[in-house]
Amino acid sequence: MRLLLVEDDDHVAAALSAVLARHGFEVTHARSGEEALTALLPAAATPFGVVLLDLGLPDQDGFEVCGRIRKISATPVIMVTARADVRSRIHGLNLGADDYVVKPYDTGELLARIHAVSRRNAPGTGESATEDGTPKDALRLGAVTIEPATRQVSVAGTAVPLTRKEFDLLALLAQRPGVVFRREQIISEVWRTSWEGTGRTLEVHIASLRAKLRMPALIETVRGVGYRLVVPPAPAGATASPAS
Template sequence: MRLLLVEDDNHVAAALSAVLARHGFDVTHARSGEEALQALLPDTGAPFGVVLLDLGLPDQDGFEVCGRIRKRTATPVIMVTARSDVRSRIHGLNLGADDYVVKPYDTGELLARIHAVSRRTVPGEPGPEDQETGADDPLRLGPVLVELPTRQVTVNGVPVPLTRKEFDLLALLAQRPGVVFRREQIISEVWRTSWEGTGRTLEVHIASLRSKLRMPALIETVRGVGYRLVAPAA
């Protein structure tokens, strides 16, 4: 798999590139946001399987780079950064990042996350976002309408833009309101992995959904078990 590493620290990039190469990745190193965007142009060779994006770049903020990447390609983006606050995580995921890893990290953790996000974008293999999640009829949850075929969500008729994983997560919970989904089950069905480290990503996606829908009580946390969707009154 070709992998684009966007990192301005040459020492960090060299060490990580060596590790990734030992695990079979063909790594291209970009030292700035503009260099990364140029590398993603369609005429620069075979497409990349994953982008590892540092946020502290010399020419522009990594969040801006992520937004520009998402406008031109669906290539999975994993943000790799020292910014550990929840607001940064949510902001990155809202911009279209597929995952968020905080430095310092375990190499095995990073490799697992790379494989997890790349599995759903293997050429010819449909990801969860391309599969039917149930009947084609819209799911009505009080003022919330979830349209599975078009992957659109509205609240009181107003469209709510969601990332791919946010929609997959909401659609899963919405098909069985009131039913508690175990964390492991959600991770397995939405992220297609059983790796426990994905749990933090799940929490961030839940927080982002509650914020975007402006209905914090819609998704209830069942302590020690998982989450369930509480259908509001119309």
């Protein structure tokens, strides 16, 4: 796997690159936000599997870099920083980071997190499509169609763009429609953390999903417990509009 390490400290980068190389990673080192963004441009020869992003960069704050990365690339981002406060963690996750590791960290844990985010974002097996062109592994929930392999969602045939975490959250709830997922379980599965402060982040993502899908009743809040996905009735025709 190719890995982009965004770190301005050459000594730290050299030590970490050596460890990663011993575990089979091909590491590219970027010393600034602009170097990282250039390396991630679509014109790059081979895509990266994961970005390790330090927040204390010389040219711009790592949070800003993460936001800009999300505009040009879907590559998983793991923030690696000494900023341990909950507010920074939540801010990073809201900006689109897939994980957040606080320095000093255990190398084994970092490697495990790299493999975890790469597994979650691995492409599907390329199964053939059905007669209407929808992949066989797609989930159909009333007017909502979820395609895990391509990470695409549509409502009544209209594509709905979702962020990485919004898709992961919807896909998790869609695995067992009608079943209540505890808040702690959702945070653990989607954000891979048990931080108490992540609760507000979950609420923000639920609200965003309801708004983007234009189906506020799709995700039901079970007070004091968590959330569940309520399967809406199928539209009375292929061109039916989603519920408002």
